[in-house]
Amino acid sequence: xxxxxxxxxxxxxxxxxxxxxxxxxxxxxxxxxxxxxxxxxxxxxxxxxxxxxxxxxxxxxxxxxxxxxxxxxxxxxxxxxxxxxxxxxxxxxxxxxxxxxxxxxxxxxxxxxxxxxxxxxxxxxxxxxxxxxxxxxxxxxxxxxxxxxxxxxxxxxxxxxxxxxxxxxxxxxxxxxxxxxxxxxxxxxxxxxxxxxxxxxxxxxxxxxxxxxxx
Numbered sequence: 001x002x003x004x005x006x007x008x009x010x011x012x013x014x015x016x017x018x019x020x021x022x023x024x025x026x027x028x029x030x031x032x033x034x035x036x037x038x039x040x041x042x043x044x045x046x047x048x049x050x051x052x053x054x055x056x057x058x059x060x061x062x063x064x065x066x067x068x069x070x071x072x073x074x075x076x077x078x079x080x081x082x083x084x085x086x087x088x089x090x091x092x093x094x095x096x097x098x099x100x101x102x103x104x105x106x107x108x109x110x111x112x113x114x115x116x117x118x119x120x121x122x123x124x125x126x127x128x129x130x131x132x133x134x135x136x137x138x139x140x141x142x143x144x145x146x147x148x149x150x151x152x153x154x155x156x157x158x159x160x161x162x163x164x165x166x167x168x169x170x171x172x173x174x175x176x177x178x179x180x181x182x183x184x185x186x187x188x189x190x191x192x193x194x195x196x197x198x199x200x201x202x203x204x205x206x207x208x209x210x211x212x213x214x215x
Contacts, residue, residue: 021062022051023154024168024192028178029140032185034147039112040187046110047119047149050083051193057202064205066198069163072207077107077121080151084108084119093118096144106135115146122152122166129166130174133188137178140186147187154192162207168192 034040054076057063064071081091085108093109095116106118118139120132129152136148158167168190178188 021054021193021196022048022191023194024190026172026175026190026192027187028175028190029137029181029183029186029188031183031187034114034185034187037112037114039114040117040147043110043112043117043147046084046087046089047151047191049087050080051151051191053083054079056205057199061196063197063199063202064157064160064195065200065202066160067200067204068159069161071161071205073123073161073165073205075205077123080121081108084110089119112146116144117147117149118145119149119151122150124166125164126166126170129171133171133178133190137181137188140183140188141181145186147189149189149191151191151193154194157194160195160198161205 055062056076081089085091089108089110091108092105094105095109107120108118110117118136120136122129122132129150132150133148136145136150139145140148152166152168152171153161154168155170158165171190175190
């Protein structure tokens, strides 16, 4: 959502503009009547709200220091999860979404009458993005999940984050595979997100010290 028109709006009506960082919303799987379910619609609004709540260096905007590979990612995810938890989601949930194995915890899960909805905020490399989508789609196939969402940065944001962070453009070529799976019922979606502004004056987002991709 970058561009001169947005900057002009910010200058003229900053008190009325709510930050919008969702650049792309892609529906990979939608089978059954799930989209008409009021609880599912509410969960989607809560995910959108949680994304828009992620700010840095400002109470209402996400401003990032444009240092290549200079910013961490976990503080961003934690802000997102904090908003979901306030709306009744459960964070870091371990569940057997795949028969025969126990994968790592799902970032956030909400239980509605029709089943469980999972959301993952990408903090790892492209392999991590594939694992997240695969885990959720197998959970849908096996009836453990009703729906799953992956949130990850576009390249425009990823270039300023920790090295080799997964990004939307990198995984997009594989979307056709998920769209052509035979699913009896369920939903799988992907959000691509971006910062509001850049400024060399803001502090870098801290990185973790464990040396792995989740920084």
